[in-house]
Amino acid sequence: MAMENTGGEQARLKQLAAERALELVEPGMTVGLGSGSTATLWIKLLGEKVRDQGLKIRAIASSDDSEKLGRSYGIPITTFEESPSLDLTVDGADEVAPGLALIKGGGGKLLREKIVASASRIFVVVADGSKQVEKLGKFPLPVEVIQMAEPLVSRELRELGFTPKIRTNQDGSKYITDEGNLILDCSGILMDDPAAIAAKLDAMVGVVEHGLFLGIAKLALIAQVGGVVERTR
Numbered sequence: 559m560a561m562e563n564t565g566g567e568q569a570r571l572k573q574l575a576a577e578r579a580l581e582l583v584e585p586g587m588t589v590g591l592g593s594g595s596t597a598t599l600w601i602k603l604l605g606e607k608v609r610d611q612g613l614k615i616r617a618i619a620s621s622d623d624s625e626k627l628g629r630s631y632g633i634p635i636t637t638f639e640e641s642p643s644l645d646l647t648v649d650g651a652d653e654v655a656p657g658l659a660l661i662k663g664g665g666g667k668l669l670r671e672k673i674v675a676s677a678s679r680i681f682v683v684v685a686d687g688s689k690q691v692e693k694l695g696k697f698p699l700p701v702e703v704i705q706m707a708e709p710l711v712s713r714e715l716r717e718l719g720f721t722p723k724i725r726t727n728q729d730g731s732k733y734i735t736d737e738g739n740l741i742l743d744c745s746g747i748l749m750d751d752p753a754a755i756a757a758k759l760d761a762m763v764g765v766v767e768h769g770l771f772l773g774i775a776k777l778a779l780i781a782q783v784g785g786v787v788e789r790t791r
């Protein structure tokens with residue numbers, strides 16, 4: 559069950575998970591750079607190895623922010639044209655449920671994150687213990703939608719039992735994703751069957767992608783007070 563951590567303790571645990579994930583990177587790998595605060599810690603550790611120890615890797619980033627961070631350390635950035643499959647992607651999650659069913663997208667980067675994770679031989683999740691849940695859905699599910707379709711998709715989501723809310727920036731303006739879409743944060747359903755929900759979302763016209771990552775992660779590195787626990791599907 560999820561345990562609440564203090565801010566400082568959570569930061570320490572995220573760092574532990576990031577350090578453990580760094581051990582998975584081998585010279586010559588093409589890696590996927592995740593997004594969010596935990597993935598950022600891993601990118602920084604990885605970048606230091608590239609910059610200071612000459613680690614030879616290439617990377618594809620799951621967000622403009624992560625790409626900028628990677629480049630700042632001199633991590634060579636490649637493309638799917640040059641590197642159609644990745645050896646390893648490390649990324650965070652908002653919720654981790656049994657079977658490594660995930661909710662992602664809290665940081666608004668779910669579309670490219672799912673593309674990068676799905677193109678990876680191994681997708682590893684890094685998180686602190688507070689992200690562990692028995693059922694997905696306490697964290698509002700992010701759904702990325704085409705802007706003009708938002709009213710139609712919101713209506714369908716309400717019919718499904720969700721309460722969709724257009725994500726906004728601090729100034730109240732609509733949050734626009736790296737790909738120019740909107741995000742609806744959908745609360746109200748504690749999921750007994752995430753796969754059934756995902757299938758319904760995949761069928762909705764105007765939905766670009768959603769934050770249910772099912773059957774993609776192969777390993778989760780969960781940092782708890784006693785250390786890093788490795789969870790597999």
Ligand SMILES: O=C(CO)[C@H](O)[C@H](O)COP(=O)(O)O
Nearest residue numbers: 594595596650663664665667
């Ligand atoms: O999916 C994501 C961004 O879209 C993040 O990986 C997720 O929100 C977890 O972030 P953090 O490590 O900061 O808790």
